[in-house]
Amino acid sequence: MIECYPVTGSSDPITDVSVALGDILIVFEFKVSKVDPGQQLKGQAEAITQFNTAETLEVIYEDFSWGEIIAVAESALGFLGKLENGNVLTRDFVSLLESRYADWFPPRPMSQIPAPKSPQSPEAERINKRLDLIKGKLGETADFEYQIYTGTYKRSTLNVDWGWTREVLLDYDFRAGQPWIRLSIYAGHTKRQGWSLFGLDTSFGELSCPIPGAEFKTLPFLKFRHFNSAIASLFLDWEVAQHTHTLEFHTVNTGRYPRGRWPEFEAKLDKIYPEWRNNCAYQEN
Numbered sequence: 001m002i003e004c005y006p007v008t009g010s011s012d013p014i015t016d017v018s019v020a021l022g023d024i025l026i027v028f029e030f031k032v033s034k035v036d037p038g039q040q041l042k043g044q045a046e047a048i049t050q051f052n053t054a055e056t057l058e059v060i061y062e063d064f065s066w067g068e069i070i071a072v073a074e075s076a077l078g079f080l081g082k083l084e085n086g087n088v089l090t091r092d093f094v095s096l097l098e099s100r101y102a103d104w105f106p107p108r109p110m111s112q113i114p115a116p117k118s119p120q121s122p123e124a125e126r127i128n129k130r131l132d133l134i135k136g137k138l139g140e141t142a143d144f145e146y147q148i149y150t151g152t153y154k155r156s157t158l159n160v161d162w163g164w165t166r167e168v169l170l171d172y173d174f175r176a177g178q179p180w181i182r183l184s185i186y187a188g189h190t191k192r193q194g195w196s197l198f199g200l201d202t203s204f205g206e207l208s209c210p211i212p213g214a215e216f217k218t219l220p221f222l223k224f225r226h227f228n229s230a231i232a233s234l235f236l237d238w239e240v241a242q243h244t245h246t247l248e249f250h251t252v253n254t255g256r257y258p259r260g261r262w263p264e265f266e267a268k269l270d271k272i273y274p275e276w277r278n279n280c281a282y283q284e285n
Helices: 038-049 066-082 088-100 122-138 191-198 238-244 247-253 259-272
Strands: 017-021 024-028 145-149 155-159 167-175 178-184 221-226 229-235
Touching (some): 066 088, 088 122, 122 145, 122 155, 191 247, 238 259
Antiparallel strands (some): 017 024, 221 229
């Protein structure tokens, strides 16, 4: 493909990287964007051939994606590592790329990913890639459907049909400098889901975790919505939630409230939890 490009460039080109091995010269032109470097590379090669003094000269063009370059570099590191003869430059080059462009690399096993220093760090990107791979594998089973949502509520989920919830979220929670793998289920998000949830006659404060060694939390909350958009979430302690997270409260109080009935619902919450307005963004929205 590069052979077909027109020749452009200066007569004295500056290459990104040039490596000389005997009578072989390897010229690299890198781009981190989607800009095609082929035309620039050909111009460099044509300019360099003007200085050639050999009787025969052959120019070979190769086009590599970053994924292919990384795969070759990691294969070389793995092979040299077995020979206990690792190359420092190659290792540092791969580490630099992964620290800046983690999404170029294949998912790493969790045991090989350092704890992220922040949710925006490259390590966090690696953890997310690994979790996406896990969710994708689970989505291949009959129990889950893996789906990616874009836009305001960007997320990747495992969709289920359990009646009382439609989504299972698998992500990580960044706390105290350590990433915690988190499995989140938001139950009763709709009126229909609420019927299934509270119809179970379950005491949510007494739920236990089925996964040995995992930390388990149930966080009762009320969500205020406008059509399909969330307005505010009001998180409650269990003393308050025993009055709100019941089949009776769900039956009588949840649902759509026209503007004229807003004071009616607000008065009901005032009786149960007088400070509720100060603990959510209800009034701001």
